[in-house]
Amino acid sequence: MNKSTRKILLLVVVLMFIVTLAGCDVDHYEQSIDAEGGFAWMQWIVTKIAELTVGVSRFAGGHYIVGLFTVTLLIRIVGWPIYSKSNAMSSNMQIAQPELERLQEKYRDKKDEASQRQMQQEMMQIYKKYNINPLGCLLPFLQMPIFIAMYQVVRRLPKTDRFQDLDFKFLFLDFQGDSPLDAGVAFSFADHWVNIVLAAIVGATMYFYQRYAMKKPDYLQNKKYDSAKQKQSQQTMKYMTYFMVIMLTSIAFTNIGIAVYWIIGNLFQFLQTYVNRKKNYKRHFENNNIT
Secondary structure, three states: OOHHHHHHHHHHHHHHHHHHHHOOOHHHHHOOOOOOOOOHHHHHHHHHHHHHHHHHHHHOOOEHHHHHHHHHHHHHHHOHHHHHHHHHHHHHHHHHHHHHHHHHHHOOOOOOHHHHHHHHHHHHHHHHHOOOOHHHHHHHHHHHHHHHHHHHHHHHHHHOHHHOOOEOEEOOEEOOOOOOOOOOOOOOHHHHHHHHHHHHHHHHHHHHHHHHHHOOOHHHOOHHHOOHHHHHHHHHHHHHHHHHHHHHHHHHHHOHHHHHHHHHHHHHHHHHHHHHHHHHHHHHHHHOOOO
């Protein structure tokens, strides 16, 4: 993939991300689902997911934890095909990496227009050979509006008056409890130990999932082609992982519902990655007639 293509993809990703965030309207995070304002399309998604969560909760005897758990899994399952496609494309890109690096080495000193055009043609042939779509990296962003809407539902639904018939408590969890950072709330370990424990579980599951996801399966490892550029990229990913773990743990500490939502999601991602790796492993050896 040449620099121009990467720049275009980066621009598209940034624009999609900005549009998605624009629909979030962070001022609504501490308000009920019924609060007016915000972008209509995002508010519509938030409302529908909230109604589904409430419907499942009422069907289960009014227990909110059941609705939260069920809808979280349902959203993850609906998004599985996109995740699976993206995961398979990532594996194909790793398999094709040696050929792509050889191609770049072949044209390293050939900067004329004809040579660059020929390199692009050969690169597209490699993409076709390994079933790689350059725009495939954008697939995960299709799920972003749903995930962000679910995030809003988890924070805002317990604050909505017309859903107060639900039971928002489960064992030692109180989904309507005050946040340790709310104005006028004095933090104490005795009152907020659940927030601490759940935030720690969020951080742990996120960290170990990222380590598992970043580790290449044996059949994709090729130390001969582990260039300095790839090692630098891996190091950057590690720093990003640490940042994400710290950020998500901090947010989870402020809201029990968000913590539970992310714990369910992180554990489900482990399952997704495990199953997809098994499928990609089988597909790789079948395509290469390896027994």
